[in-house]
C-alpha cells in the first residue's frame with residue numbers, strides 16, 4: 189500500500205524555506221496578479237469553468253490539510269464515467285473538467 | 294554520473310541535444326512511437342516512422358555514445374479511426390525482432406473514447422501474443438485520472454504481468470493507484486504540464502523509490518531533454534543520497550528494461 193509518508197523530505201522546514209521561499213513568493217505574486225488581471229478584464233466573473241475551478245483550487249491551498257497537489261489535480265479531473273464513441277469534433281484538454289462535482293476535497 | 298532517459302522522442306530533437314545529453318551523463322534512451330504533432334495521412338507513413346525508429350535513430354544516437362532502444366505502436370491520438378489503426382498495427386510484428394525493440398508503446402488513451410479503447414485492447418493483445426513488454430501513455434490534464442483507470446482495467450484483463458508494464462505520465466493523483474496495482478510508474482518532467490523536477494522529487498519522497506522512474510519525454514513541443522539530470526540536481530540539493538538518485542534515474546530503468554532480452558547496457562564501459 190502506498191501512503192505518503194511524513195518526514196520524508198530530508199530537509200528541515202527552515203532549509204525548505206531557505207531553498208524555495210523566494211521562488212514560490214514570486215509564483216504567489218504571479219497568481220495574485222493573474223487574479224487582478226481577471227478583475228480588470230471585460231466579461232462576467234466566474235462564467236468559465238477554468239476560473240471557477242481555479243478559485244476552488246485556492247480554497248484547497250488554504251484548508252490546512254496536506255495532499256494539496258493531488259487533491260487539486262483530482263478536482264481538476266473529468267469525473268464522468270461514460271465513454272464517447274469517437275474524439276471527432278472534440279476539443280483538446282483544457283486543464284479543467286466540463287463541470288465540477290462534490291466538495292473541494 | 295550516468296543516467297538513462299527512458300522516454301524521449303529523439304526523432305524530434307537535434308544532434309546538439311544528443312551532445313548535451315551525453316555530456317550530462319546520458320548513456321541510453323528509449324523512444325516510444327507517438328504522435329508527430331499532425332495526423333499521418335497513410336499507413337505507409339507509419340512504416341517509414343518504424344524504420345526511422347529501428348534503423349536510423351539508433352545510428353544517430355551511437356555517434357554520441359548513447360544507446361537507443363524503441364517501442365512500437367499506433368499512438369492513441371491517431372487510433373480513433375479503428376480501420377486505419379488496425380492496418381498500422383498489422384505492420385508491427387515484422388519489426389518486433391529488430392535489435393533495440395523493447396515492446397509495444399506508448400499505447401493508451403487520449404480523449405478516453407470507445408474507439409481508442411478498442412485499439413488499446415487490440416494492442417494489449419498483440420503484446421500478449423508476442424510476449425512483449427508495454428509502455429503506456431496516460432491522457433493529458435483533466436482526462437488523465439479517468440483514462441488511467443480505464444487503461445489499468447484493460448491491462449488487468451490481460452495475462453501480461455503488471456511488472457512488465459510501465460504506466461507513464463503519472464502525477465500526484467494517479468501514482469498511488471498505479472503502484473498499488475503492481476505496475477511500474479513513470480514521471481514525465483515538463484515545464485508546464487505533467488510534473489516539474491521539484492514535484493517529481495516530492496513524489497519520490499512520498500511514495501518511495503520502488504518501481505518508479507522519471508523521463509523528459511522530450512519531443513517537438515515545449516520540453517527539456519536535460520530534465521532528468523536537472524531532477525538529479527534537485528535531489529542532491531535536498532540532500533538525497535547518491536544511491537537513491539542513481540536508483541530512480543539509472544538502476545530502476547535498468548531493472549525494468551532489462552526484462553527484455555533485447556535490452557543490454559554495459560554501465561561500466563558506457
Ligand SMILES: [Zn+2]
Nearest residue numbers: 325327399510
Ligand atoms: Zn511520449
